[in-house]
Every structure is written in C-alpha cells, then in structure tokens.
Amino acid sequence: MSAKKIAIANQxxxxxxxxxxxxxxxxxxxxxxxxxxxxFDTQGSMTKALGIKADALRHTICTVMDKALEGDSPEQLKCYMEEFVKLHQEEGVDFIPSNSILAGMENTLLDERPEVRNYILKGILDIYLEEYDFILIDCQPSLGILTLNAFCASDRAIVPVQAQFLALEGFEELIKTVRRVRKKLNPTIDIEGVLLTMTQKNTNMTRQISESLRDKYGRVLNIYQASIPYTVRLGECAQKGRSIYSHDRKSPAADAYMDIVREVMAYE
Ligand SMILES: Nc1ncnc2c1ncn2[C@@H]1O[C@H](COP(=O)(O)OP(=O)(O)OP(=O)(O)O)[C@@H](O)[C@H]1O
Ligand SMILES: [Mg+2]
Structure with missing residues (x-):
C-alpha cells in the first residue's frame, strides 16, 4: 500500500x-x-470539528515539525507521533491535530534553507505511506509556506469553491501556485478536482458560478459532477464532532460527499 496524499486547499x-x-x-x-x-491550519478548525479542544493540546503537528527540524529520525518521529500526537475519531479515521501554535512555525520555516523548509511536512507524512490508503491535509486559507509544504507533500489537491459572489477571485493564483510547485518543487502534484460547495438549487448565484467555473476551467481541470448542497446540518456536525453520515445520513449532503468519495477512489 502506498498512501495517496491529498491537500484540500483554497486560499x-x-x-x-x-x-x-x-x-x-x-x-x-x-x-x-x-x-x-x-x-494543517493554525486555526485548528478540523481538530475542533472532530471534537477536540485544540488549544489545550501540547502535542500537535507543530511539535512534530519542531522535532523534525531538530533532526529527529523518522523512527523517532514515528514513536513520538504514535505516543503523543496521533488521535483517533470514533468513525474510523486517525488524525494529527493542530492549534494556533502552528502560526509561529511560518517564521521558523522562513529561516530555513529552501530544501528544508518546503519539505518538512512531506518528511513527516511519508513515515505513514505504507500504513494508510489516504492521507488528507486540511490547509489553511493562505498560499503561504505552510500551504506550500502541503503541496510539496501531496500527490493531488482538491479545491473546494463556494457557490458565492467572487468565488473565483484568487482562483487563477491558486492554479498558478500549484503549477509552479509542480515545475519546481514536486513534479507529482496535480489538481484532482474542483468541488463546488454550499450550492443552492435553482438560484442564479449557484448557476452562474457553476457555469463560469465550467466555461473557464472545464477544459483544463476536472470539475466534479457532484456538488455539496448548502445545509445547516453540516454546520451542526462540526459542533458535535461528527461527520454528516452519523449526524444525518439522509441529508443530501451525505449522498453528495459519498459521490465525491467514489470519485476520489476512482481517480488515477
Ligand atoms: N455545504 C455547506 N452548507 C452549509 N454550511 C457549510 C457547508 N460547508 C461548510 N459549511 C459551514 O461553513 C463554515 C465554513 O466551512 P469550513 O470550515 O469547512 O470552511 P474552510 O474553507 O475550511 O474555512 P477556513 O478557510 O476558515 O479554514 C463552517 O461553519 C461550516 O460548518
Ligand atoms: Mg478550514
């Protein structure tokens, strides 16, 4: 088994x-x-949405990166992660948490040589290549050094786009960044797909964004057929630390996300 590593990114x-x-x-x-x-977000939103008080954590992705920068071996890093960092969510996924302390890592990385600073996350995640089928990285809303690390560590990226006014602002820059990373830093990275989120049936806004996405980018990028409908159920999930499948299996968002899951599994 060699894990597929996927960055979920949009600045x-x-x-x-x-x-x-x-x-x-x-x-x-x-x-x-x-x-x-x-x-991989300084807000620790995913950690919180999986039911953990992020800011109380002493061991996070940031402390793993500190140890990697200090020169710990992959074996040492793995022992540390297994004992102190990695958590398990009851619906069957493991996760590496984060919190606001990660914000300080940006400056630390900027002081490092480029060969080091862009690949710290990759070095850490590659320890788990043989143990997982998929490693998903939740990026923060920026194209800074942390997101670059995520792109250097990933085989593919999924880009969620909100069906909202100005949704495609900055989109070009995001695509250019991925292309630049592919050329200079990580030849395997590619955008797997663009996922329209928070869509509302029969509204002009959703129709316009969907059309302009397909018109402008449909020939060069895979735009997922399925989109994620707007539903308060997804907001409730985050409060409860659960997925949509256990919170409301009948929600159309649950079906939509399972459609995407099948596309992700089929992608090669
Ligand atoms: N399809 C949806 N319908 C309704 N609300 C949604 C939907 N998807 C996400 N949300 C809600 O919108 C908010 C933003 O979503 P989320 O945190 O996933 O975005 P994000 O891109 O990770 O944000 P950030 O850039 O801050 O990391 C959250 O409150 C979330 O619960
Ligand atoms: Mg987020």
Whole structure:
C-alpha cells in the first residue's frame, strides 16, 4: 500500500475545506479505506470539528515539525507521533491535530534553507505511506509556506469553491501556485478536482458560478459532477464532532460527499 496524499486547499476562507476533509476522509473510511487526516491550519478548525479542544493540546503537528527540524529520525518521529500526537475519531479515521501554535512555525520555516523548509511536512507524512490508503491535509486559507509544504507533500489537491459572489477571485493564483510547485518543487502534484460547495438549487448565484467555473476551467481541470448542497446540518456536525453520515445520513449532503468519495477512489 502506498498512501495517496491529498491537500484540500483554497486560499479563500470559509469555502468548505475543513468540512470536505472530514467528510471525504470519514467517507473513505466507510468504504473500508485506512485514512489519516492532517490538520494543517493554525486555526485548528478540523481538530475542533472532530471534537477536540485544540488549544489545550501540547502535542500537535507543530511539535512534530519542531522535532523534525531538530533532526529527529523518522523512527523517532514515528514513536513520538504514535505516543503523543496521533488521535483517533470514533468513525474510523486517525488524525494529527493542530492549534494556533502552528502560526509561529511560518517564521521558523522562513529561516530555513529552501530544501528544508518546503519539505518538512512531506518528511513527516511519508513515515505513514505504507500504513494508510489516504492521507488528507486540511490547509489553511493562505498560499503561504505552510500551504506550500502541503503541496510539496501531496500527490493531488482538491479545491473546494463556494457557490458565492467572487468565488473565483484568487482562483487563477491558486492554479498558478500549484503549477509552479509542480515545475519546481514536486513534479507529482496535480489538481484532482474542483468541488463546488454550499450550492443552492435553482438560484442564479449557484448557476452562474457553476457555469463560469465550467466555461473557464472545464477544459483544463476536472470539475466534479457532484456538488455539496448548502445545509445547516453540516454546520451542526462540526459542533458535535461528527461527520454528516452519523449526524444525518439522509441529508443530501451525505449522498453528495459519498459521490465525491467514489470519485476520489476512482481517480488515477
Ligand atoms: N455545504 C455547506 N452548507 C452549509 N454550511 C457549510 C457547508 N460547508 C461548510 N459549511 C459551514 O461553513 C463554515 C465554513 O466551512 P469550513 O470550515 O469547512 O470552511 P474552510 O474553507 O475550511 O474555512 P477556513 O478557510 O476558515 O479554514 C463552517 O461553519 C461550516 O460548518
Ligand atoms: Mg478550514
């Protein structure tokens, strides 16, 4: 087994990255896959949405990165993660938590040589290549050094786009960043798909965003057929630390996320 590593990224905030990471991750686990979720956001939103008080944690992805920068071996890093960092969510996924302390890591990385600073996350996640089928990285809303680390550590990226006014602002920059990473830093990275989120049936806004996405990018990027409908149920999930499947299996969002899970499994 060699884990597929997927970054869930968009520098625009609040577009559904964390919700997608959790529900695609748990959806893959429901299909029998071994899944590791990685919270790579200084807000620790995924950690919180999986039911953990992020800011009380002493051991997070940030402390693993500190140890990697200090020169710990992969074996030492693995022991540390297994004992102190990695957590398990009852619906069948493991995860590496994060919190606001990760914000300080940006400056630490910027002081490092490029060969080191871009690949710290990759070095850490590759320890788990043989143990998981999928490793999903929930990125923060920026294209800074942390997100670059996520792109350097990943084989593919999923880009959630919110069906909202100005949804495609910054989109070009995101695509350019992934292309630049592919050319210079990680030849395997590719955008697997663009996922329209928070869609509302029969509204002009959803229709317009969906059409302009397909018109402008449909020939060069895979735009998922399925989109995620707007539903308060997904917001409730985060409060309860659960996925949509256990919170409201009948929600159309649960079916939509399972459609995406099947596309993710079929992608090669
Ligand atoms: N399909 C949806 N319908 C309704 N609400 C949603 C949907 N998807 C996500 N949300 C809610 O919208 C908010 C933003 O979603 P989420 O945290 O997943 O976005 P994000 O891109 O990770 O945000 P950030 O950029 O801050 O990391 C959350 O409160 C979430 O519960
Ligand atoms: Mg998020």
């Amino acid at each position: 625009k905030g609040g577009v559904g990255k964390t919700t997608t990471a959790i529900n695609v991750g748990i959806g893959l686990a429901r299909e029998g896959k071994k899944v590791l979720l990685v919270d």
